[in-house]
Amino acid sequence: MGYEHASTCAVCGTALTVHERACGSICADPECRRTHLRRRQQSLAGALRRTRTAVARWRRQFPGGGDAAAPGQVAAAQGAEPTALLPANTRRLVPLPARRRRRFRDYFTRSLSVALAPDAGHTGGALPGEESVGQATTPADAATVAMLGRACAVCRGHCCAQGGEHAFLRPEVVRAYLSRHPALRPREVLAAYLDRLPWVSYQDACVFHTRHGCNLPRGMRSRTCNDYRCGGLMDLARRQQADATMQVFAVAVDGETPVRAALIRRPTGLACER
Secondary structure (H helix, E strand, O other), rough: OOOOOOOOOOOOOOEOOHHHHHHHOOOOOHHHHHHHHHHHHHHHHHHHHHHHHHHHHHOOOOOOOOOOHHHHHHHHHHOOOOOOEEOOOOOOEEEEEEEHHHHHHHHHHHHHHHHOOOOOOOOOOOOOHHHHHOOEEEOOOHHHHHHHHHHHHOOOOHHHHHHHOOEEEEHHHHHHHHOOOOOHHHHHHHHHHHHHOOOEEEEEOOEEEEEEEEOOHHHOHHHHHHOOOOOOHHHHHHHHHHHOOOOOOEEEEOOOOEEEEEEEEEEEEEEEEE
């Protein structure tokens, strides 16, 4: 077995060693690594410019597309308020497969068993996908929380894909639910969660992710699900702290393509959406 098909450095074209291939597509030459980093930065900056250009073009036509909106709303949407860029959930709604129901039931049963153990402590380790969820934060201002929730609704749950068949319901989450409902027997807790599984959910996202949002009430969710804010929402929260009277034009994008938008005012909410 030879290495005639070995990968080559994306910058200088030389063959990569086994270690270099394991680390990426760039050789160990410092100049190649600097060049690769510079190209990557330029690529990201270019993608951001193209996204902002597409959003600006789309915004000039907002609401358009036959959407009903008062002239004042159209003018406001084309005004000087800031634009918040959010990811867009573009998954299809499909019947929740029986195999995904079984996987959730099996996972939750294990979490429940651990939560009920008398010596149960922190289980340690992150759930699949939890590493990419990032830091959770909860703004203290109720009006800001409401505004962020409306902006989040424009995305429709891009981050919920991380929930898979576990929904971040670790044993400590189940234990907290048990402590709030001491009269419930274990099989009743299991039934309460299984009964919340929808018939239709977003394909390959969290099993509880429906057209109307999470099918679990907040008291049954994990802190990750209740508190997480994506980068776009974090940026919007910081702007709100600087200017509590502002309104924002929230745009959900798929790659570089705008998908949905809403003009969100504080605290009254959406003016129009598509």
